[in-house]
Amino acid sequence: MAATKTIEVALSTTGLTADGKPMRVPLGAEGLMSAPPGIEPELQGEHMLINIGPQHPATHGVLRLVLELDGETVVRCIPHVGYLHCGFEKIGEYRQYNQIIPWTDREDYLNSMGNNCAYVLGAERLFGIEITERCKVLRVIAMELSRIISHLVWLGTTCIDIGAFTPFLWSFQERENVYKLLEGWTGARLTTSGTRVGGMIADVPDGWVEGLRGFLDRFPKTLDQVDRMLTKNAIWVGRTVGLGVMSPEEALNYGLSGPMLRASGVAYDVRKDFPYLDYETYDFDVPVGTNGDVYDRFLVRQEELRQSVRILEQALKRLPDGPVNVDDPRIILPPKHKATSEMESMIHHFKLVMEGPRPPIGETYVPIESPKGEKGYYFVSDGTAKPVRWRIRPPSYVNLSAIPKMVEGHLLSDVIAINASIDIVMGEIDR
Amino acid sequence: MSEHLTQDHAAPAFAIVYPGQPGDAPATPKQVPHKGGAVNPSVAALRAKFGPVIGRHDVVWNETTVFVQRDKVAEVCAWLQSDPAQSYEYLSDVTAVEYRDAVRPIEVVWHLRSIKFRRFLRLKTELPKAGKTPLEVPSVWGVWKGADWLERECYDMFGIKFTGHPDLRRILMWEQYKEGFPLRKDFPMRGRFSRSEQLKNALSANPEARYSMEELSIADAFEDLPHDMRKRIGGGERTGE
């Protein structure tokens, strides 16, 4: 059922029309395109080639864009990727299932805990394991926390690209709070490797839940600050509204996913449509935009941050007691104190580490809703301890492939805003 | 303080849509069987429509895989996308699998998704490694634009040609990467060349000559280039990309 809310956006500053649209001065696009051919014919049709990247502060990594410009208007954009190609999928074919987990951190490094969980979800399907109830809730917490820190990096870097520095400081301050929680749980700030096939690296330590509660109390205040600063800010609105518009049909056809797709008006969220980890039992909304422009993507991500807080609160309420790891000696290592004191446990430990658990022959593709979109891990097993094929379905790779379509006809300075709105992570794109 | 800073936080101006109907709410799959789950109903529809083009199908971990004849993939995909009873409007992934087996054919895999009916279908086609069949499949770029980079990556990593793709170039490796196709099983993990040779090849690329010919020609800039660069690029040397 579609519950539609319409809110009157009262814009306080000048530079905007009554209906909230920014008043745009036709500098490049309309002005040059419609200039009569008789005037200064030598200026007509002379196109310029501009290269952005691979080392450029606004490309969020090592993306390279070659732009063909007519004056200041982009006529064509040719993106080049691959400057961070490290061969993840090849390395994965040489590693056991548990050994691959550290690579999943480093591929979409803004969402490492979410990738860990996504990876083991796929591997557990391949092994045919049902994880424990406590583990499910802990993984939901891990995934939503990493969605928050990923969106915060997006917010900070996008604000810098568009010219606001303060939200960057706010969002990184909040990231430090999440880092403290993740570090207390897994021992690492960024590259967590927090999951294992069949469970987690560890249960959360004492006092951790209270720490998360404290974060959830404070965090919405930062969101309100960001909201007050940006949502109705004339500069922000003027630099984002009407840019990079994708219609719902185009967005689906180009394979966009995540906030990019939802900003265009398609309510496709893997958590709702193909749920995992009992997401269907959590009460949360899927924000959907209407215009499919950069501003809507901002609104969608901002609302997703609030919804993540809602999910986290519910998860904390229902967090059950019980074991975290499944009770399956074929998968799970014996406890350390036993492995160092009992012969049988030591042999068990040795066999599991050296030979690795073996899944049955088969293949599976398990998608999750990562902060960037539909992220899936596709496994093909031939019954040995190492996968035949480990494929990452990278959402921001597919999202980025639509950038030539999105920047066409916009000004050069808008390319930066549009590129920022895709929320690319080169580690995931190039793998 | 300006006025907008003092306003209360108001909900953003967009619709909040709850996808799906309450009655048919999807749920997390539990106790997924290894073999023998429910078959995706699209398989029967495909067989009725295309007959012998559709090969065997199997269900592993509740996911249906259908094998399709190699040269008919694009037709099958176009029908699956446009038919209102199938409505596979979303292409998740295009990739390939090579097994650790000298004879077993390479498989090209398409992951299709119907958001409308909440279905997932895996299409596969087999490309024998030895023999006369070329490593070629029809491109589905005409059906889903999202296939563009996915197919280019598949070509880059496996050397599978997608006929009908508008711009089939290497995408992750650079264009004159000499060592082969990295995800093939006969490709060693550390590459075919020694590290110093790899580094030498990489560093000999001149970063200034990294524009491709089409980029230079669209800019009409070729004539303005310095003589030596024009000679180098015009002679077919393309460093970088």
Place this chain on the structure above:
Amino acid sequence: MGLIEAMRKGSGSDSKIVYDYDSSGEQPWVTTSLDFLVNWGRANSLWPMPFGTACCAIEFMASAASHYDLARFGMERMSFSPRQSDVLICAGRVPFKLAPVLRRIYQQMHQPKWVISMGACASSGGMFDSYAVVQGIDTIIPVDVYVPGCPPRPEGLIYGIMMLQKKIREERMERGELREELAPDPSSQLYIPPSRIDELSEPFGNSVHQTRSAP
């Protein structure tokens, strides 16, 4: 230090290298005082050129943000143009496709310039012992400080920066070879001889056993 020495030897440079400043000898008062002044200025206003590629770049951003605040070291001015920067902070893995870019950026920087290799991947290839990744950026450009970690914590990076500052403070202008640009061997484009690169990037430790596919 050994690597820079090897680079210099491999490049066929005749310049004599004195690594330890001989503090026992008599030093001219004017130059030492001037050195102190110049080094004080250089060490406390390093303008970084962040060459961030992967995960380490996020930790670099965390170091630059309010909690760790690189501005305390005179580094608040991120210089994204190599021409106006003093220290290249290479944060993240460097694949072969990026190697000529990194080399070009280093060459575009003006003397005096320093390089910090942040993280395991930039320093040694790290866990990416694959066909695509340069096994340590010191095979492409000279490195002054290696910061270990995957990724290093901001404290680690700050410690590396302080080590670099210490190194800068000990520089002497009479040792001109410190600021000497090395030209790579034109036939191979490499600073150090190919045999040495192969030796440096051999798999080590567990990595040797992990280049095998399924058992």
